[in-house]
Amino acid sequence: MTMDISGDLSGIRASQLQELKALEDIKTEPSQLINPGILRELIQLTRLWNREIAVYLSRSGRLLAAAVGRHAQVTLPQIKRRSQGKHLRCIHTHPSGNFQLSSLDYSALTSLELESMAAVGALEGKLTGIQMAFLREEGPPYTLELSPQDWHHFDYQDCLGSLSSFRPAKSKKVTPKNARERAFLIALQDSELDTYEDLLELRELARTAGVDVVGELVQLRRYGQSRSYFGRGKLEELLHRLQESEANVLICDDELSPTQMRTLEMETGLKVLDRTGLILDIFAQRARSREGKLQVELAQLKHLLPYLTGQGQALSRLGGGVGTRGPGETKLELDRRRMRDRINHLEKELKQVLQHRDVQRRQRTRSGLPIIALVGYTNTGKTTFMKLAMEQAGSRSDIPMGENKLFATLDPIVRGIKIDSSLEVLLSDTVGFIRKLPTQLLRAFIATLEEVQQADALIHVIDASHRQALEHAETVRDVLDQLGCLDKPAITLLNKIDKIKPEDEPELEDLEKYFPYPVKISLTRGDSLKPVWEILSSLLKHE
């Protein structure tokens, strides 16, 4: 990429233009307003040409364009990436040595929606001072002055951060309840083959979180980058696509490192959410019990903490909407210190709740009834099983209808069911599992999954009609392994056979082969659960 130079270039020697061009190789650090080397050169050229020079810097510190003006005025270079405008800073020289921003400068700042505008006073090759203004969402631009002696102590990134966190609360862009957010999905795929399925799930998750998917882009994992997730070229493509799709949130299929998160945010100017953040958002919307809410808030805070840099920088970068919703009414707007306090507080409270549940559980165990836990990938039919079991046993079902959404069930539900005169069990419905289950989340929900650890037997529900049924079932086995529950007696429910097409039969056979005690069933069709209970009672007898 070569930097664009526009404006009045008459009478300027090619070699000098070359010098200006060469500046694009010098990187500006996030903390710097501009690399001092670049500034020195700009001041020299200003003297040489006696003209204004303007440059654009991206938030990631790249020099994007330059323009040379007539003596007192410069026509700003065209901004190609419109959506990036608000993350661009314009820095320009004033050959008169006067470093006050003109009213033209201010109007350029607002009309181009730049991030900031700086006027650099240059007189006889020396810096006289800098005045700069930051655009704010509300109120007039924030203006400050820097002297030639201490301008390089100024921390640009910090200043930006504190400006956004001191914004009055109501100026935040809160997405109105019925205006859905527009998400653009990105993913790295391991081979050419599995893209479709990977994104299918992310798309489902996004839908469950209540955002519209307006675009998708994938790259092969081997071309990805540790700094920016996507490789350079793909990133450029992404910027173009984002602009077309008018997305306002970027969702990534993997867990992002803080660096990747920040780089993507800066490059795209959008709110960036990773898979973990998205799942947590869904959990936050769905948690009902006191314990569930505590678990989710705790997991959210722990997930966000590493992404915050600098003191006083609040989560305002997220702006609101998906990814910022806490369980109940809580809003995630704490700064680091308050976050840590909150985490401590939540941990204490959770401990108490867990103790209470322990008592409940012990009472249940004392009832002497065997505990059966439903486990399985999300959306396979666990809750539907629970409902059907209660109906067929003649108990009135108070279980909320299963929904065709991921993570419909979050809080564990336990019900006693009398199947016949010889079998009575406690059936417990649990949170569904998911591939790439964030470690943070797994730990948070281990408590919930204690129900599983306490169980005498498991019913593993598989959506046998799903193209990735086998992979999903293996994920479930992995989690069970981590919970130390892999050798509990288990039945496999091959559910949704009503949806199975003849060409899927071989896969069904595989499932039957690999998983213990398979029972083919369609729960929504209301198939009898008798075969399940028969196997179960014999398994329990051999305990």
Ligand SMILES: Nc1nc2c(ncn2[C@@H]2O[C@H](COP(=O)(O)OP(=O)(O)OP(=O)(O)O)[C@@H](O)[C@H]2O)c(=O)[nH]1
């Ligand atoms: N076609 C068909 N759909 C089914 C069957 N069993 C369940 N479903 C549907 O699958 C969807 C998910 O069912 P749930 O019972 O909520 O699944 P779950 O495993 O509890 O899901 P989570 O709580 O999200 O983990 C619902 O829309 C059900 O109606 C079945 O046998 N056939």
Ligand SMILES: [Mg+2]
């Ligand atoms: Mg459920």
